[in-house]
Amino acid sequence: MDNNILILSEGIHTSIQDLGRKGYRSYGVPIAGAMDKYSAILANKLLNNDEKLPVMEITLTGPKILFEDSTLLVITGADMSPKINDEPIKMNVLYEVKTSDVLSFGKLISGTRSYLGVKGGFLTEKKLNSYSFYEGITSQSKVVKGDRLRIENYEAGLELHSSKIKVKSSHFQAKKLEVTKGPEYNRLTKKHREYLFSKQFKIGGLNDRMGYQLKNKFPPIKDQEIITSTTIPGTIQLTPSGKLIIMMRDCPTTGGYPRILQLTDIAINQLAQKKENDMFKFDLESSFDFLGRLVNRFKD
Amino acid sequence: MNKYKLKYKPLGSIAVLVEWPKSIEPDILKNISIFRYKIELDMGEYVLENVPAYNSLTVFFDTTKTKYSSVVTDLKEIYESKDQKLITANKIWKIPVCYDEKFGLDLNLISKEKKLTKDKIIALHSEALYDVYFIGFLPGFLYLGGLPQKLEFPRKKRPRLKINEGDVAIAGSQAGVYPRSSPGGWNILGNSPIRFFDPDNFPPCFAVAGDKVKFIPIDLKTHAKIKKEVDSGKYSLDSEIHG
Numbered sequence: 426m427d428n429n430i431l432i433l434s435e436g437i438h439t440s441i442q443d444l445g446r447k448g449y450r451s452y453g454v455p456i457a458g459a460m461d462k463y464s465a466i467l468a469n470k471l472l473n474n475d476e477k478l479p480v481m482e483i484t485l486t487g488p489k490i491l492f493e494d495s496t497l498l499v500i501t502g503a504d505m506s507p508k509i510n511d512e513p514i515k516m517n518v519l520y521e522v523k524t525s526d527v528l529s530f531g532k533l534i535s536g537t538r539s540y541l542g543v544k545g546g547f548l549t550e551k552k553l554n555s556y557s558f559y560e561g562i563t564s565q566s567k568v569v570k571g572d573r574l575r576i577e578n579y580e581a582g583l584e585l586h587s588s589k590i591k592v593k594s595s596h597f598q599a600k601k602l603e604v605t606k607g608p609e610y611n612r613l614t615k616k617h618r619e620y621l622f623s624k625q626f627k628i629g630g631l632n633d634r635m636g637y638q639l640k641n642k643f644p645p646i647k648d649q650e651i652i653t654s655t656t657i658p659g660t661i662q663l664t665p666s667g668k669l670i671i672m673m674r675d676c677p678t679t680g681g682y683p684r685i686l687q688l689t690d691i692a693i694n695q696l697a698q699k700k701e702n703d704m705f706k707f708d709l710e711s712s713f714d715f716l717g718r719l720v721n722r723f724k725d
Numbered sequence: 726m727n728k729y730k731l732k733y734k735p736l737g738s739i740a741v742l743v744e745w746p747k748s749i750e751p752d753i754l755k756n757i758s759i760f761r762y763k764i765e766l767d768m769g770e771y772v773l774e775n776v777p778a779y780n781s782l783t784v785f786f787d788t789t790k791t792k793y794s795s796v797v798t799d800l801k802e803i804y805e806s807k808d809q810k811l812i813t814a815n816k817i818w819k820i821p822v823c824y825d826e827k828f829g830l831d832l833n834l835i836s837k838e839k840k841l842t843k844d845k846i847i848a849l850h851s852e853a854l855y856d857v858y859f860i861g862f863l864p865g866f867l868y869l870g871g872l873p874q875k876l877e878f879p880r881k882k883r884p885r886l887k888i889n890e891g892d893v894a895i896a897g898s899q900a901g902v903y904p905r906s907s908p909g910g911w912n913i914l915g916n917s918p919i920r921f922f923d924p925d926n927f928p929p930c931f932a933v934a935g936d937k938v939k940f941i942p943i944d945l946k947t948h949a950k951i952k953k954e955v956d957s958g959k960y961s962l963d964s965e966i967h968g
Contacts, residue, residue, distance in 0.1 A: 450776045450785075452922070452930045453860040453904075552924045561864055561905045562924045608734045608742050652747055653861065653868065655776055655783040659737055679778055679861030687737045 428494035428579065430543075432572040433527070438484040438633070439568040441547050442674075444477050446555035446562070450678045456658060457557035458674050460634060460697035461538050462690070463596065464502035468542030471499045471519060471590065478546030479556035481568070483539040485700065487530020488568065490541075495523045496579040497544035503536025503597070503698060517590045521581070536597045536698040545577025559675060595695075601708040602692040607661060609651060609683035617644055621686070625704045626669070632701060634675040643667040646683070656680040659688035671696065727805050729756060733797045739788055741796050745780040749870055749898070754858055757782050758935045763803050771796075777859045777934045779868070817937040819963040820902070820917050822851065822893050823948035828916035835878055835912060847942060849873045850893075850914055855900055855938040865904030865922025865930045869938055872900045884910035891917045893940065918952035919962055937967060 432439075442465065445458025459465035459482055466476045487505045499519050500507045507514050508529050514520055522528065530539070552562050560566040568574070613621070624641065631638040645667050656662065660672040662682035671688065672680070673696075686707065688696065699705070732744040743760070745753045757777050764775050764784060771790040776783045786796045824847045826832065832843045841849075855869035862868075872895055880896040885908065888894070892903045894911035903909060904921035917940075922930050932938070943951070954960035 448774055449864075449929065450774050450783075451860060451934070452928060453862060453864045453866050454929070455864075553929060561922065605735065605737065608736065608744075652749060652779045652781075654744075654778045654781045655736065655740075655742065655861075657737060657740065657783075677862045678776065679859070684736075687735075689738065 428496065428576050429573045430576055431491040431493055432568055432570055432574070433489040433491055435568055435570045435572075436483055436486045436488040436530070439488045440482050440558040440566065440634075441479045441549050441556055441568065441574070442482045442558065443479040443556045445674065446553050446557055446559070449553050450655075453678050454553060454562065455559060455675050455678060457555065457559045457634075459540065459557075460674050461502055461540070461694045463694040464538070464540045464592075464698075465542075467517070467590065467592070468499050468501040468540045469546075471501070471517060472497060472542050472544050474542065474544065474546055478542075479549065480543075481541040481547065483530070483541060485533060485537060487539065489530075490528045492522045492526045492528070493524060493573075494576070494579070495521065495581050496576055497521050498528070499542050500539055501542070501592070502539045504534040505539050506531030506534060507539070517592065523581075537700045538697055543576045544579050548575040548577060597695075597698045599692075599695040599705065601706050602696060603689040603710050604661070604686040604692065604707050605689065605710050607684035607686045608654075609663075610685050612646060612683055613685060614646070617646060620644060621707055622709060623706075625706055628699055628701055628703050630701050634673055636673050636676055637671045637696060637699075639669040639671070641669065643669055650681055651683055653679050653681045654684075656684065657687075659690065659693045660684045661686040661688065673697070729753070731804060733800065735793050736783060738793065740783050740785045741793065741800060743782045743784065743800060747780060749779045749858070751856055751870070753780055754856055754870070754935065760804060761934075763806070764800070767803050768796075768799055778861060779858050779870075815935045815937065815967055816932075816964045817854070817939055817967050818932055819939050819941050819965075820893075820919065821943045821947065821951055822915045822917045822940045823943050823945055824850075824915035825945050825948075827945065828892070828948075829914050831912035832914060835876075835914075839875070839878065841875065846876065846914065849876050850895075850900075851940045851942050853900075853939075855940075857932050857934055857936045857938060859934045860930060860932070863904055863907055863922075864924075867901055867921065867932055867938065869900040870898070872898050874898075878912055880910040881912065882910075884908050888913065889916065891919070891921075893917055916948070918948050918955055919960065920955055931962060931964075 442459040445456040465480050468480050469476045558566050627640040629638040629640040656672050658674050662670045663685050729745050734742045736742045761775050771787045774785045836843050855871040858868045858870050877898050888903045888909040890905045892913045893915045894913050896911040
């Protein structure tokens, strides 16, 4: 028999995400996947799941979820005051829920995106080798009220190992985001470069899984379009009107504006935990060989 | 094949961006296609994907097995190596398009601005043979080159909030078809009832970079009939081999 959860209310934007849909970029298929991969992987690690298993990504406000069957769960990422049956629970700690327990969320304390992991993962539809919701590929692009989502069967009584994970506050409050030079970086003048690495940047109201637009008005540059070419999550494009747009996990596979900077994967995760009006600076990295950096982060 | 002077740039820490001269032309498309093929043969072990665009190729590599500088060295060596005889089996896809005014929302505008009759626009658009340069923007959006110069028309300053699935459009010197409804700034000439992207098929898109496309004018009745066949999975798209 299937084990399920029932969505009683949906939150601003709730979706199922794994580590993304790789191998289909030549067909125009975006990578998608968890906006903050660090927190998504952490949820699976705490549950002793494979890190590639799908988790639920919750944005700014949380859903209300009825568990129709028991499972083990954990919440990582943004702290939205999670509760089980109205009793507050801790972040990054495993809890066992039983039939008819209700998970809900309250005030947003820190960050922007929470991740709900369950033992064995969510068993929603797998399309083109990924569970990540994306319009036109999966049959739905977000979780809505009334949805019944299948989860892996769980045998009660598994030992709850107590975790000592403490996520660094810098993950949520990073003042500097690491970038490398983008392919069109050389089109920038000295003045532009000074602006980029001295100013504070502020996140605008248009920010979602597709991209984050920044509020700053960048000094205009000549030669403002490129022949359409590849963009990847973290690519920072400069539009003709002087806006910077940071591509995020659902971004199109190509774009037509100069790609002046590129966020590192760690910086994408940190940006995914920021919201409108949050400020940061860019920090230029000189090396492109970041072999194993994401992995190392889990060791420190 | 090493006829162009290529530029190699990093795209983050996961990919090498290879750039050809800044131009959209069939010769570059061919050169990119051959390079892609050679990369797949020689570097398949640690190249995860190589993704073409008009004048670039982005090579995504396995960061656990190699690093940027080594990939660039290998790519340069492969590009300079002698060509093997390539057997290309590219296709010409025959895409039915209904140019009825019900669908061709910008035919009147273009007719007025370019001083061409609607029939002339339709004839020019459907007589051309287009090259599929790459698929990008949305899943299954074919970027087509080969639009007759007489039809070149700028992108709209204010994009439409909703363009329908299958809408056949032009912008600048490019032609394309919207694989699903989305906002967009291209000018709409008609609509095709066929499906350009299906996540349940492998591959999810019938065309690949290097293929060609021809638009076949159909009337409203045929459009409705094909649409029905597509929905029930009975339609099979017509194509022939070229090259």
